Amino acid sequence: MRILVTGGAGFIGSHLIDRLMMEGNEVICLDNFYTGRKHNVLKWIGHPYFELIRHDVTEPIRLEVDQIYHLACPASPVHYQYNPVKTIKTNVIGTLNMLGLAKRIKARFLLASTSEVYGDPEVHPQAEEYWGNVNPIGIRSCYDEGKRVAETLTFDYHRQNDVDIRVVRIFNTYGPRMLENDGRVVSNFIVQALKGVPLTVYGNGAQTRSFCYVSDLVDGFIRLMNSNHTGPINLGNPEEYTILELAQTIQRMVNPDVDIRFEPLPQDDPRRRRPDITKAQKLLDWQPTVPVSEGLRLTIEDFRSRLGVPGTISNTDRVGSV
Ligand code: NAD
Ligand code: UDP
Numbered sequence: 353m354r355i356l357v358t359g360g361a362g363f364i365g366s367h368l369i370d371r372l373m374m375e376g377n378e379v380i381c382l383d384n385f386y387t388g389r390k391h392n393v394l395k396w397i398g399h400p401y402f403e404l405i406r407h408d409v410t411e412p413i414r415l416e417v418d419q420i421y422h423l424a425c426p427a428s429p430v431h432y433q434y435n436p437v438k439t440i441k442t443n444v445i446g447t448l449n450m451l452g453l454a455k456r457i458k459a460r461f462l463l464a465s466t467s468e469v470y471g472d473p474e475v476h477p478q479a480e481e482y483w484g485n486v487n488p489i490g491i492r493s494c495y496d497e498g499k500r501v502a503e504t505l506t507f508d509y510h511r512q513n514d515v516d517i518r519v520v521r522i523f524n525t526y527g528p529r530m531l532e533n534d535g536r537v538v539s540n541f542i543v544q545a546l547k548g549v550p551l552t553v554y555g556n557g558a559q560t561r562s563f564c565y566v567s568d569l570v571d572g573f574i575r576l577m578n579s580n581h582t583g584p585i586n587l588g589n590p591e592e593y594t595i596l597e598l599a600q601t602i603q604r605m606v607n608p609d610v611d612i613r614f615e616p617l618p619q620d621d622p623r624r625r626r627p628d629i630t631k632a633q634k635l636l637d638w639q640p641t642v643p644v645s646e647g648l649r650l651t652i653e654d655f656r657s658r659l660g661v662p663g664t665i666s667n668t669d670r671v672g673s674v
Contacts, residue, residue, distance in 0.1 A: 354378045354416065356459075358409050358450060359423035361388030363529050364464070364522075367566045368421060368573060369393055373402060380415060384408040387426045392529055409446030410438075416457055419577060422450045423464040425499075429492065429618065430535030436494035443498030444505070451509040454516075462518040462577050463506045465584065468496045469521060472622045477592075479628040480521070480584050490620040503584065510582065518576050523588025523627045527566030527647060528654035538563065541599055542652050545606035546661045555617030557596025562626045564589040565647035568640040575636040588627035589640040601645075605665050606652055 355372055359365045360381030365388065372379050378401045381393055385406065396402040407413055409424045425442050426432040432439045447463065454461035470478045471486030486496045509515040526538035534540075544551045564587065572587040593601075599612050632638045649665055656663065 353418045354380070356380045356382060356415060356417040356420045357423065358382045358421070358446075359388065359425060359464070361385060361390060361392050361404070362423065363392075363427070363527070363531070363534075364525060364566060364569060365421075365423045366392035366529060367527065368423070368570050369396065371570050371574060373399070377401070379403070380405060380417060382407050382409070382413070383424065387428070387431050387531060387534075389531075409449055410441045412449045412452065415453065417459050419460045419462070420450055420454050421462050421464070421573065421577065422447060424450075425464070425495075427466075428535040429495070430533075432495045433491055436491075439494040440498045443495070443502045447502040447505050451505055451515060455509060455513045458516075460516040460518065460577065461506065461509075462520065462573065463502055464573075465503050465519050465521045466495075466499050467521055467523040467586070467588065467625055467627065468492065468622075469500050469503065470622075470625070471496060472620065473624065476624050477590065477626040477628040478586065480586055480631055487620050491618070492620050517582050518579075519583035519585070520573060520576055521584050521586045521627075522569060523564055523586065523625065524561045525564045525566055525569045525588070527651055530651070532655070532659065537561070537595060537598065538602075538648075538651065539655070541602040542606065542648075542655050543659070545602050545610050546652075546655055546659055548607060548610055550611040550613035551599045551603060552613055552615050553595055553599050554615050554621065555595075556614065557599060558594055559617075559621060560592045560594050560624045560626065561598075562589050562592045563598075563644055563647070564640055565642035565644075565650075568642055572632060572636060572638045575638050579636055581635050585631050585635065586627040586629055587632055587638070588629065589644070590627055590629055591644060592624075592626040593644070602648065602652075605648060
């Protein structure tokens, strides 16, 4: 199979490419390297089945492929808020261009959407039927509303032009290869603990998230792409933690001497988030297999080697959950 992965040099995209290449597919990785790194796909450069193209999805492109995984979009609030107009362009014009390509070449198209379409949810846990509670004019809107329009476009191309679509709503995902300056909570806490500087908890840390290890997510992506279901389908780990619990867990695992510092909560920060994964379980026979303690261990080891910080991880039997 010939497969295009947009955003393929990024965190999730590069793990997806590893799986697709190992399964013997021909893969085209398309990326503008905003938050992605060539290093993430370095091991495939020179492989006869692999091609890397520097391209911005806001510009059209002509390619011949069977499947498109459309991931191109910065995912961390720090990076997507740096140039919000560009984030909207990437989500709207970029998705439009990739759907146009899928239509022209009759490729199956999978959109990497997000739990952010639920906004600051008033329904808990979040099932796919919930329409969300999103501020249309806030600092997160370029991403949340951008992804909501991307979903709308995807379903309109399906209804109007018969494009074969899949939509996945990804909940917070973490793992090796996140950028040191990514700005998301797991990488921030790990990098801070390894550097011996205080862990920055925003607000009082009572807000919750559910953290999925990247290999589980990639497995769900491939199952959905090759199933007969359009989605939208939630993929995430339903174990829910407060941000303070996460900070204390990482503190315990990496460096018990490091402080926790409370900083202001950013505007519109969702208070609670946890996926209802009943659909993924029933339709895709999918559920996360990597416990958070193990996923964190693997992520800490990766950061430790990249940052050149020696040491070992303290034992942790259990990550507290709410
Ligand atoms: P990431 O920032 O590591 O990867 C995004 C990739 O897209 C990068 O390689 C970046 O350079 C590329 N990119 C950005 N704008 C582009 C453009 N205009 N043209 C071409 N390439 C562009 O983020 P990630 O965590 O790997 O996220 C991948 C996808 O999954 C994103 O669409 C994101 O919205 C979605 N998602 C991720 C999470 C998560 O927790 N990681 C949660 C929900 C949704
Ligand atoms: N957060 C935090 N400290 C940090 C980074 C993030 O307390 O250094 C909080 C943030 O306010 C949010 C949660 O952790 O409540 C998850 O943030 P992230 O940016 O990882 O993802 P998102 O908010 O998009 O789910």
